[in-house]
Amino acid sequence: MARVVVDVMLKPEILDPQGQAVANALPRLGVTDVTSVRIGRRIEIDFDGEPDLDRAREIADKLLANPVIEDFTVSLAEVPAETA
Amino acid sequence: MTMRIGVVTFPGSLDDGDAARAVRLAGAEAVRLWHGDADLHGVDAVVLPGGFSYGDALRCGAIARFAPVMETVADAARGGLPVLGICNGFQILCEAHLLPGALTRNQHLHFRNRDQHLRIGSTSTAWTGQFTADQEILIPVKNGEGCFVADARTLDELAAEGRVVARYVRGNPNGSQRDIAAITNEAGNVVGIMPHPEHAVEALTGPSLDGLGFFASVLHTLAGAPASSR
Numbered sequence: 001m002a003r004v005v006v007d008v009m010l011k012p013e014i015l016d017p018q019g020q021a022v023a024n025a026l027p028r029l030g031v032t033d034v035t036s037v038r039i040g041r042r043i044e045i046d047f048d049g050e051p052d053l054d055r056a057r058e059i060a061d062k063l064l065a066n067p068v069i070e071d072f073t074v075s076l077a078e079v080p081a082e083t084a
Numbered sequence: 085m086t087m088r089i090g091v092v093t094f095p096g097s098l099d100d101g102d103a104a105r106a107v108r109l110a111g112a113e114a115v116r117l118w119h120g121d122a123d124l125h126g127v128d129a130v131v132l133p134g135g136f137s138y139g140d141a142l143r144c145g146a147i148a149r150f151a152p153v154m155e156t157v158a159d160a161a162r163g164g165l166p167v168l169g170i171c172n173g174f175q176i177l178c179e180a181h182l183l184p185g186a187l188t189r190n191q192h193l194h195f196r197n198r199d200q201h202l203r204i205g206s207t208s209t210a211w212t213g214q215f216t217a218d219q220e221i222l223i224p225v226k227n228g229e230g231c232f233v234a235d236a237r238t239l240d241e242l243a244a245e246g247r248v249v250a251r252y253v254r255g256n257p258n259g260s261q262r263d264i265a266a267i268t269n270e271a272g273n274v275v276g277i278m279p280h281p282e283h284a285v286e287a288l289t290g291p292s293l294d295g296l297g298f299f300a301s302v303l304h305t306l307a308g309a310p311a312s313s314r
Contacts, residue, residue, distance in 0.1 A: 014233060015259075017193050063150070066143055066179065068186045069233060 002051030005077045008065045009040035044077070051076055087112040087306050089299075090127035092157070092173075094119040094148050098135035099170065099282060106282040107131065110299035122152040128306050129166035129210070130157055132173025134226075134280060144187060144229050145175035158182060166210035166302050167274045171227055174266075174276030183267055183276045184242070185234030190227065191259025199291040200225035200257055200279050202250040202265050209249055209272040214301040221250075221294035225257050225265075225279035232260040232267075232278070242267055249275055 010016050016038045023037040043064055045056055056074050065072040089107045091114055093100045104114035115127050119137075124130065138147035148154060158180050161167045169177040177183045190196060201222050204215040215221070234242070239262055242248050249266035256263050258278070266277035281295030 013235075014188065015191065017189050017191050017259075021193060063146060064142070066146065066186055068178070068184075069188060 001079050002047045002049065003077045003079045004045045004047065004051050004053060004056040005075050006043040006045065006056060006060045006064050006072055007040060007075075008043065008060070008070050008072045010038065011069055011071055014069045046079070087129070087303050088115050088125075088127045089113070089302070090115045090117040090124055090130045092117045092119060092130065092132050092153055094135070094137035094151060094172075096136040096139055097133050097172070099133040099280065100135070102280075103131045103133040103170065103282045106285045106295060106299050109285050110296055110303060112299070112303055117153055119148070119151040119153050122156045124153075124156050124160060124165075129168070129302050130160070131282075132157070132167065132169040132176050133282070134171030134173060137172055137176065140229075143175075143179070144172060145177075145179040148172075148176045149179040154180060161269075161274050164271065164273050166305060168211050168298065168302070169274075169276040170280055170282060171230070171278055174278055175229070177274060177276045182274050183269055184238045185232055185267070187227075187229050187278070188231045188233050189229050190231050190257075195226070195228040196230070196257040197226040198224070198257065200252060200265075201254045202279060203253045204250055205248040205266075206246050206268060206272075208246065209268045209275050209301075210305040211268075211275045211298045211301050212249055213304055214297050220253065221284075221297070222292045223279045223281050223284040223295050224291065227258060227278055230258040230260065230278040232264045234261065239264075245270070247272075250277060250279075 019037040019039045060072045089112045091104045107114040175187045204219045247268050251263040252265050268275045281298040284290035284295030
């Protein structure tokens with residue numbers, strides 16, 4: 001089995017209110033040296049045969065990310081033997 | 085001849101019943117369309133209603149965009165068919181790239197449900213011809229992801245081309261850039277609006293009857309259009 005990981009992040013210029021809410025909560029944990037938190041999404045795609053980065057990129061561009069507000073990166077990942 | 089206006093139901097649509105009711109109150113026949121059926125059954129216009137299509141999985145509207153009915157709606161919209169996307173329908177139109185920009189989480193992260201004042205910015209769309217320029221209307225807004233965002237160039241273009249159909253006034257409920265509540269495409273046949281005109285069509289249940297104006301407008305547009313263009 002071949003796994004491709006797609007990481008989706010809001011573009012830097014798009015406000016991330018969820019990240020801000022987390023950042024605002026950190027002082028309650030005693031953490032005071034964090035200047036910014038931004039939240040994205042990691043998507044794992046398992047292909048039947050060889051990993052197909054081009055198709056993963058197409059899937060990411062058309063569905064997994066909204067290019068109007070999000071950037072994405074595509075990479076290969078090792079699948080742990082016991083879960084493969 | 086009675087106009088026939090399609091109302092699409094996706095899995096998770098909530099306001100399809102109210103949208104169909106608004107269509108009937110405006111004097112047209114409401115034709116229920118199903119997400120899995122690519123046939124538009126010859127309707128004269130289409131409403132994409134509010135709700136949580138496909139459970140808002142991934143992003144609001146992201147999955148609905150690929151429903152069989154949406155491929156036909158997108159083609160017909162590019163050909164001039166009047167399409168109104170309300171709330172989740174607006175999100176679907178943006179995901180389908182029929183409208184620019186995107187709808188994101190409300191800036192304050194709270195769901196907002198209240199009666200909302202809007203100012204009509206364009207009366208030259210298929211859905212707003214019966215309003216007057218700068219008219220203030222009052223219709224309900226109810227969303228968690230209604231914050232309209234787009235890059236500065238797109239926002240400038242929308243303003244310069246008169247494509248901001250309505251702006252929030254007396255308070256922006258979700259942080260939308262430049263108080264944008266509704267926009268249209270270049271041709272003016274596709275309109276996306278975050279608040280809910282279909283909930284303001286009867287004195288018993290709505291804050292006003294202002295919502296009827298959108299449905300009356302499209303009927304007027306259709307009555308004035310030559311049949312060959314439909």
